[in-house]
Amino acid sequence: MAAAEAGYIINYTDVPPWVTNQSGFSSSFTNCVYAVGLGYLDMCVGDFTITPERISMARFVTTKIMVYYLAVPFDDGLSATESVLRVFKPFTLQVWAVVVAVLVVVSSIM
Numbered sequence: 001m002a003a004a005e006a007g008y009i010i011n012y013t014d015v016p017p018w019v020t021n022q023s024g025f026s027s028s029f030t031n032c033v034y035a036v037g038l039g040y041l042d043m044c045v046g047d048f049t050i051t052p053e054r055i056s057m058a059r060f061v062t063t064k065i066m067v068y069y070l071a072v073p074f075d076d077g078l079s080a081t082e083s084v085l086r087v088f089k090p091f092t093l094q095v096w097a098v099v100v101a102v103l104v105v106v107s108s109i110m
Helices: 017-023 028-038 080-088 093-109
Strands: none
Touching: 017 028
16 A cells, blocks of 8 residues: 555566576575575565575565563562562552542542
């Protein structure tokens, strides 16, 4: 849709059989990358595994974001009950009473 509004035409095509025969690769993904490397196709869209073989044929642009988390055990010396109640410490008892009162009033109105 955006391409048509911008005045561009997108042609979807398969890898031509002569490219598949010439490449000698059994993978359709590798054949597509090979066709891009030859300049026959502008791009291949798909969930490709980036291999050294494919990198040698064409450039890749990835959109995946890899996020790694490191979990480290932490012992603060508190009991389980103290750890659970610790979440309420930032506010005083009066503030929690106001929060609960506002929630009750708002939920009764709805």
